[in-house]
Amino acid sequence: xxxxxxxxxxxxxxxxxxxxxxxxxxxxxxxxxxxxxxxxxxxxxxxxxxxxxxxxxxxxxxxxxxxxxxxxxxxxxxxxxxxxxxxxxxxxxxxxxxxxxxxxxxxxxxxxxxxxxxxxxxxxxxxxxxxxxxxxxxxxxxxxxxxxxxxxxxxxxxxxxxxxxxxxxxxxxxxxxxxxxxxxxxxxxxxxxxxxxxxxxxxxxxxxxxxxxxxxxxxxxxxxxxxxxxxxxxxxxxxxxxxxxxxxxxxxxxxxxxxxxxxxxxxxxxxxxxxxxxxxxxxxxxxxx
Amino acid sequence: xxxxxxxxxxxxxxxxxxxxxxxxxxxxxxxxxxxxxxxxxxxxxxxxxxxxxxxxxxxxxxxxxxxxxxxxxxxxxxxxxxxxxxxxxxxxxxxxxxxxxxxxxxxxxxxxxxxxxxxxxxxxxxxxxxxxxxxxxxxxxxxxxxxxxxxxxxxxxxxxxxxxxxxxxxxxxxxxxxxxxxxxxxxxxxxxxxxxxxxxxxxxxxxxxxxxxxxxxxxxxxxxxxxxxxxxxxxxxxxxxxxxxxxxxxxxxxxxxxxxxxxxxxxxxxxxxxxxxxxxxxxxxxxxxxxxxxxxxxxxxxxxxxxxxxxxxxxxxxxxxxxxxxxxxxxxxxxxxxxxxxxxxxxxxxxxxxxxxxxxxxxxxxxxxxxxxxxxxxxxxxxxxxxxxxxxxxxxxxxxxxxxxxxxxxxxxxxxxxxxxxxxxxxx
Numbered sequence: 197x198x199x200x201x202x203x204x205x206x207x208x209x210x211x212x213x214x215x216x217x218x219x220x221x222x223x224x225x226x227x228x229x230x231x232x233x234x235x236x237x238x239x240x241x242x243x244x245x246x247x248x249x250x251x252x253x254x255x256x257x258x259x260x261x262x263x264x265x266x267x268x269x270x271x272x273x274x275x276x277x278x279x280x281x282x283x284x285x286x287x288x289x290x291x292x293x294x295x296x297x298x299x300x301x302x303x304x305x306x307x308x309x310x311x312x313x314x315x316x317x318x319x320x321x322x323x324x325x326x327x328x329x330x331x332x333x334x335x336x337x338x339x340x341x342x343x344x345x346x347x348x349x350x351x352x353x354x355x356x357x358x359x360x361x362x363x364x365x366x367x368x369x370x371x372x373x374x375x376x377x378x379x380x381x382x383x384x385x386x387x388x389x390x391x392x393x394x395x396x397x398x399x400x401x402x403x404x405x406x407x408x409x410x411x412x413x414x415x416x417x418x419x420x421x422x423x424x425x426x427x428x429x430x431x432x433x434x435x436x437x438x439x440x441x442x443x444x445x446x447x448x449x450x451x452x453x454x455x456x457x458x459x460x461x462x463x464x465x466x467x468x469x470x471x472x473x474x475x476x477x478x479x480x481x482x483x484x485x
Numbered sequence: 486x487x488x489x490x491x492x493x494x495x496x497x498x499x500x501x502x503x504x505x506x507x508x509x510x511x512x513x514x515x516x517x518x519x520x521x522x523x524x525x526x527x528x529x530x531x532x533x534x535x536x537x538x539x540x541x542x543x544x545x546x547x548x549x550x551x552x553x554x555x556x557x558x559x560x561x562x563x564x565x566x567x568x569x570x571x572x573x574x575x576x577x578x579x580x581x582x583x584x585x586x587x588x589x590x591x592x593x594x595x596x597x598x599x600x601x602x603x604x605x606x607x608x609x610x611x612x613x614x615x616x617x618x619x620x621x622x623x624x625x626x627x628x629x630x631x632x633x634x635x636x637x638x639x640x641x642x643x644x645x646x647x648x649x650x651x652x653x654x655x656x657x658x659x660x661x662x663x664x665x666x667x668x669x670x671x672x673x674x675x676x677x678x679x680x681x682x683x684x685x686x687x688x689x690x691x692x693x694x695x696x697x698x699x700x701x702x703x704x705x706x707x708x709x710x711x712x713x714x715x716x717x718x719x720x721x722x723x724x725x726x727x728x729x730x731x732x733x734x735x736x737x738x739x740x741x742x743x744x745x746x747x748x749x750x751x752x753x754x755x756x757x758x759x760x761x762x763x764x765x766x767x768x769x770x771x772x773x774x775x776x777x778x779x780x781x782x783x784x785x786x787x788x789x790x791x792x793x794x795x796x797x798x799x800x801x802x803x804x805x806x807x808x809x810x811x812x813x814x815x816x817x818x819x820x821x822x823x824x825x826x827x828x829x830x831x832x833x834x835x836x837x838x839x840x841x842x843x844x845x846x847x848x849x850x851x852x853x854x855x856x857x858x859x860x861x862x863x864x865x866x867x868x869x870x871x872x873x874x875x876x877x878x879x880x881x882x883x884x885x886x887x888x889x890x891x892x893x894x895x896x897x898x899x900x901x902x903x904x905x906x907x908x909x910x911x912x913x
């Protein structure tokens with residue numbers, strides 16, 4: 197009889213601790229997600245309610261913001277801007293991934309004369325503020341006749357211009373054992389075959405991290421499209437969202453929040469789909485194996 | 486006889502109507518850029534379509550954005566020689582892009598197309614550099630005092646009309662409504678404009694001496710500007726910087742206390758007051774207050790300047806067609822009717838007459854316009870007062886003072902030295 201309560205008490209204590217742990221986690225998680233929930237809620241609020249209340253559940257829910265936001269105040273609907281964003285972002289992500297891996301491979305595995313200086317230069321470009329390059333690059337692309345096209349926005353990524361990504365992949369490569377590549381050389385692989393058949397499969401987490409970062413940064417890039425694209429029909433989402441913010445007119449935040457929510461969906465979906473690799477990828481190079 | 490006259494007038498009318506079309510080249514493509522909000526985009530798109538209908542040989546490509554980033558965009562375009570034919574610009578950009586008046590097309594060359602006689606000489610003088618008229622303003626702006634009448638009524642006061650009444654309202658607000666209520670909300674930028682206005686009322690001089698490339702005030706006078714601000718804070722007239730900062734980095738018209746009427750006033754651009762009214766919680770009324778004047782002031786010290794302007798690219802291949810579009814947007818009844826008072830009271834006399842005929846000349850912006858007309862307003866502040874470097878120097882000095890890092894005298898000296906250094910370098 198006296199043995200009976202024991203097995204009961206132990207699971208109940210475990211359950212208690214689980215309940216407390218989950219309560220804290222859910223509480224903190226809710227707090228972290230609150231701005232996001234507020235944004236989604238704000239999309240369905242009338243404009244005057246947005247600043248009036250801190251709650252995210254709309255008191256007088258309306259689709260007005262979504263409809264007007266989607267139609268925009270321009271000649272085009274929001275679909276045009278979403279599509280434009282993808283026309284920039286997809287080639288940019290692909291080109292960045294390919295070029296960064298190639299350049300990182302060269303830096304990590306080959307003896308190039310002046311490698312240290314070149315690597316130093318590469319790192320220096322990370323520190324260079326982008327606005328410094330703006331006008332020289334603008335003049336260059338004008339000579340190419342590329343203004344008001346998407347080319348200036350993604351073609352540079354074919355040349356591994358994002359030093360940070362190259363650096364990240366190099367760090368990852370340094371943790372990979374060179375013996376595998378030596379074995380591949382003995383089997384008769386040339387350099388590119390080694391890269392493709394041996395290194396790239398192992399590099400996948402880092403490449404996915406690069407792709408995700410580039411995806412998010414390019415989706416949010418404002419200055420590039422602002423300067424290179426002059427036609428409204430070519431605007432991406434980042435520009436379209438700021439179209440209705442003026443100094444003299446009250447801003448229809450509900451429309452902006454509604455469209456922000458829609459614009460966020462691709463990023464969110466992609467992140468969830470690649471989450472496992474992403475978390476692994478961002479911590480690469482932190483510990484050398 | 487009658488028929489002959491009729492026929493002749495008809496012929497003459499036909500001839501006059503047909504003339505501009507013959508003179509214009511076929512299939513001209515113009516580019517036009519502007520910034521604005523939803524309302525402005527819709528209105529201008531519509532007006533541009535009407536313009537195209539009236540001038541079948543001309544198509545207009547519209548390139549518009551919000552306010553954020555527009556200066557960066559236009560800077561690269563001008564530097565790269567790819568700027569649009571017709572652009573909306575800000576008045577203080579003239580000193581950036583057209584230091585010697587050659588940055589934009591001289592509109593006096595185009596006076597056969599644009600009816601310059603509709604524009605106020607003073608407004609045109611503000612856009613004339615070395616004798617060249619660089620731009621025409623759509624509307625004029627100045628900062629005026631607006632108060633939340635509802636909150637003032639709760640405190641048992643009428644909106645103040647003198648500096649003394651403004652100072653006296655603070656303690657009344659604190660005692661009758663509570664410590665969270667203030668008669669006016671002043672951002673540091675507003676503080677600078679407001680103390681400048683008082684400086685001009687006291688001295689009758691603009692704050693920046695553009696010809697001398699220096700500030701017109703002594704360190705002592707600049708310190709007095711800081712002291713006046715301190716007296717506003719001490720008298721509970723305006724919230725101090727710490728309290729304002731506690732509401733976060735939010736635009737003044739989107740701050741909670743403004744929305745629910747606890748901050749019951751603003752010293753605001755006449756062109757921007759609309760958005761302050763739009764965000765108010767329902768049931769409140771904002772009114773324009775008489776401009777406070779010192780007893781012996783000869784000038785109100787308004788920061789009077791064009792709200793926004795249209796300019797024609799100096800390198801355009803189609804100056805005449807661009808001028809036609811500009812004339813249409815500023816003077817033509819159709820475009821004026823569409824724009825109404827969305828950008829404030831227009832400068833063009835013909836536009837005002839048209840709006841008066843249509844009964845559209847009413848509301849806060851018209852009240853403000855009339856107040857400005859009635860105030861002594863001869864002192865024109867230099868555009869360098871709004872130069873980014875000058876503004877930063879003011880904000881930096883006022884911020885240090887407002888947070889108690891330096892006293893008024895040190896602030897005056899520092900600001901004086903900073904301004905002179907910056908002005909000597911930037912005015913060329």
